[in-house]
Amino acid sequence: MHNGFSLVELVVVVFMIGILVAMSTGVVYFLLWQYPESLGNIGYINKSYSSVANDLLLVQYTDKISLDEEGVRLYYWDTQDQRFYIKHLSNDKSINYLIDAQTRSVTIMIDNSIYNAHALHEPVPFPKSIVTTPTITTVTLLYPAILEDTQLTPTGTIQCTNSFQLEDRIACTVFTIPTASTATFTYTINSIRDVNLKPYTYPIQTASFPNITIPSLPTFLKENPL
């Protein structure tokens, strides 16, 4: 070539300039449009997945699930403190929650993956301890009960002596029933409901009952008392 470049050199230079333009376009495209979905979100995505694992564990411990203005609210009863503690799921915008309050299960959908956890124990309103005097028998419950439709058969009145407000209902932790003439006489408690309104019916005698001891809640669940 008369200007000093050979044809081969010119082709190579044009080829390299073409590659440089293509690469630059690719890098700019990556940084502008792909970056926010990948590199820029590493910490965010990992935080979301960490939240999922934490949420699933919280669900396994829970006694009751409901919704409030802060998201998914979880209740934890401590049998030793005799009170509820509450927590909320992470409410992460990248996570979809599907809640079944009746079965106390939560399904979590994130990045096309589905994870599920359910509560592992039953908040049964069975006696924790029974103390009897000649006229009145005091029953402390293992988990709180809703006594709205509860009846004592064959006859007698259930009187709640320790209660608290649980959303729109009154939950009872201690109640009294009349002491029967003999310790072997058996009452039946009908339709005593747990905090999820699941009904139970069970026999009860007005005789002393030792205190059932189950462990206290883990510390990380006891940050926010109801």
Next chain:
Amino acid sequence: MKKGFALLYTVIFLVLIAFIIGLIMINMASMSITVAKLPENYASIYGNQSIVSLGYMLIMNNQTATTLTYYGDTMYSATVTNQNTLPQGYTLYTVQGQYRIGQNTGTLTMYYLKNSSNNIYCVGWQ
């Protein structure tokens, strides 16, 4: 002049290649962290659920210990460590459970209450 020109392009070319390979590697690394994170934690969630269910089966069948093994790398076991007979037909069981799912292991202590109707309820675990 021509050699310097070609050398400049070659250097720029190599730097860009290295830069892009670096970006791809960082991106792949971040994906592997993301993918690996949850299943490891989820193993403990799934292990807890399986062990509690195994405890129910153990008590229902009046056994004191049982172990289930799947595919060589998944194992669940439960053992009744204490059985306390209470008045009015209640029995409180303390069950020790263990799981191994791949490299993940865990131990639970579970408490079950059986009433006079032979209904069994897990009432607590830790």
